[in-house]
Amino acid sequence: MADKPTKGLADVVAASTALSDIDGKAGRLFYRGYDIHDLAGRATFEETAYLLQRGKLPTRQELADYNTELHDGRELGALVAQNVEEIAEKQKPMEALRSLVSLAGADDPDKDSIAPEANLRKAARLVAQQPVLVARYHHARTGSAVPDPDPELSIAGNFLLQITGRRPPRRHIEIFDECLVLHADHTMNASTFAARVCAATLSDMHSAIVAAIGTLKGPLHGGANEQVMKTLESIEPGKVAQTVRDKLAAGEKIMGFGHRVYKTEDPRATHLRKMSAELAEASGDDTYYRMSKEMEEVVFEAKDLYPNVDFYAATVYHYLGIPTDLFTAVFSVSRMSGWTAHVIEQHADNRLIRPDSEYIGERDQKWKPIDER
Numbered sequence: 001m002a003d004k005p006t007k008g009l010a011d012v013v014a015a016s017t018a019l020s021d022i023d024g025k026a027g028r029l030f031y032r033g034y035d036i037h038d039l040a041g042r043a044t045f046e047e048t049a050y051l052l053q054r055g056k057l058p059t060r061q062e063l064a065d066y067n068t069e070l071h072d073g074r075e076l077g078a079l080v081a082q083n084v085e086e087i088a089e090k091q092k093p094m095e096a097l098r099s100l101v102s103l104a105g106a107d108d109p110d111k112d113s114i115a116p117e118a119n120l121r122k123a124a125r126l127v128a129q130q131p132v133l134v135a136r137y138h139h140a141r142t143g144s145a146v147p148d149p150d151p152e153l154s155i156a157g158n159f160l161l162q163i164t165g166r167r168p169p170r171r172h173i174e175i176f177d178e179c180l181v182l183h184a185d186h187t188m189n190a191s192t193f194a195a196r197v198c199a200a201t202l203s204d205m206h207s208a209i210v211a212a213i214g215t216l217k218g219p220l221h222g223g224a225n226e227q228v229m230k231t232l233e234s235i236e237p238g239k240v241a242q243t244v245r246d247k248l249a250a251g252e253k254i255m256g257f258g259h260r261v262y263k264t265e266d267p268r269a270t271h272l273r274k275m276s277a278e279l280a281e282a283s284g285d286d287t288y289y290r291m292s293k294e295m296e297e298v299v300f301e302a303k304d305l306y307p308n309v310d311f312y313a314a315t316v317y318h319y320l321g322i323p324t325d326l327f328t329a330v331f332s333v334s335r336m337s338g339w340t341a342h343v344i345e346q347h348a349d350n351r352l353i354r355p356d357s358e359y360i361g362e363r364d365q366k367w368k369p370i371d372e373r
């Protein structure tokens with residue numbers, strides 16, 4: 001059995017990357033060699049996206065030029081504008097983003113090239129446009145006008161402004177910016193792998209990102225943050241321990257817990273837990289934070305499982321005023337920086353990704369004409 005493929009490709013090295021690295025036993029995460037604990041709360045999301053896509057931390061001038069590129073790249077193409085209302089009416093957020101990114105690809109000036117320079121430009125535009133697509137979608141479905149972006153605000157600031165319709169407090173912008181940094185890249189997670197498989201056929205960046213968005217959507221991956229909030233909303237505050245135990249006894253998975261790689265605390269959860277506590281206290285109602293802490297204790301006691309990135313992200317986004325059904329879309333706003341960097345990396349040193357499979361079906365079957373079966 002030793003040479004049989006592992007179900008779920010656990011522990012299989014599927015690509016080489018210089019983008020991020022995880023030490024699952026020690027609970028550590030690095031972007032291009034920088035510890036996430038050094039970056040979180042210090043580097044901005046724009047700096048982090050530059051680091052991932054362009055290979056080094058930017059100087060002040062490089063960051064200013066990149067910000068100009070992001071600012072200019074926010075403009076959405078005609079196909080998106082023509083279709084966003086119908087899409088908002090018929091599709092849920094992650095389905096809509098899958099459609100909208102595909103449509104955005106049609107109007108991208110570099111759509112026919114996967115050359116390195118074209119890829120860098122597209123990567124910046126995709127990072128710039130993803131928060132705008134989420135905001136356009138959200139306002140199209142609610143029939144409201146998207147607030148104008150403020151050129152003085154960062155991606156984090158403008159996203160909160162455009163989603164909530166209010167100028168966000170400075171601390172909310174800082175916290176959300178840190179969330180974007182924490183979610184930016186994470187080695188060979190399912191959506192990144194999907195993007196790389198697509199890119200490795202020498203398909204274009206937008207196609208690879210569409211594959212990634214479809215993959216992030218699932219509840220075992222990015223969709224977990226929305227499910228965490230729904231679970232918290234469905235439990236009576238005084239019945240957390242019993243409800244969680246009942247769910248576990250029934251063989252249910254508790255969303256926001258467990259990880260394929262981390263065997264200890266996910267380092268991103270450490271930051272998100274603190275942010276959730278701070279926002280809960282500032283909001284004057286810390287019910288969901290207290291319930292989350294209790295869930296964490298019960299799940300650890302029963303299953304030795306730690307919260308993953310999605311667990312405390314849920315309450316952080318809730319306290320920031322983001323609608324629950326947009327939580328996974330928020331994840332995509334950040335992960336766009338990592339996905340695009342992986343596509344650049346894949347195209348730069350490509351080989352088709354084509355694993356093998358273990359055949360478990362019938363053999364030596366004899367074909368019979370349809371009337372003899």
Ligand code: ACO
Nearest residue numbers: 219220221222224252253254255256257258259260308310
């Ligand atoms: N709740 C209860 N039990 C769990 C959980 C959970 N959240 N996670 C794992 N387990 C149990 C499984 O039931 C299984 O138990 P068993 O061996 O007795 O059957 C064991 O732990 C191993 O679980 P697998 O699903 O095989 O572990 P895998 O490495 O394949 O999965 C995953 C990792 C998918 C993240 C899993 O922990 C899970 O489903 N978690 C809930 C969904 C979630 O939070 N996803 C977000 C992950 S982070 C991200 O993608 C951004």
